[in-house]
Amino acid sequence: MFPRRGKEIYRILRAQGKMTARIEDALAAYTVNGAYSSYEEALKGSITVGKLADMVVLSANPLKIPAASIKKDVECLYTIVGGEVVFQR
Numbered sequence: 001m002f003p004r005r006g007k008e009i010y011r012i013l014r015a016q017g018k019m020t021a022r023i024e025d026a027l028a029a030y031t032v033n034g035a036y037s038s039y040e041e042a043l044k045g046s047i048t049v050g051k052l053a054d055m056v057v058l059s060a061n062p063l064k065i066p067a068a069s070i071k072k073d074v075e076c077l078y079t080i081v082g083g084e085v086v087f088q089r
Contacts, residue, residue: 023062023070053083 021029035045044052057078062070079087 020067023067027062054081056080 032041032045035041035043042051044054047055056076057080059075059077060073062074065073075089076087077089078085
């Protein structure tokens with residue numbers, strides 16, 4: 001994925017704690033930007049009438065809690081694909 005030099009830079013920055021993203025940017029990467037990058041923004045990427053109903057329901061709003069606690073405190077409660085619940089905690 002990264003050239004050899006890029007892997008080394010990535011490893012160093014990660015170890016220094018400099019490889020972080022804002023929560024808003026991470027959510028956008030998995031939603032609207034992901035749909036855009038696959039040329040499917042008319043079909044998915046946001047909750048809009050006429051788009052696919054693929055989404056997750058989380059136990060907490062990741063925008064409202066400290067970033068450090070997201071990984072351990074936020075759980076997926078539901079996964080919905082095509083408007084049907086495919087996972088429920």
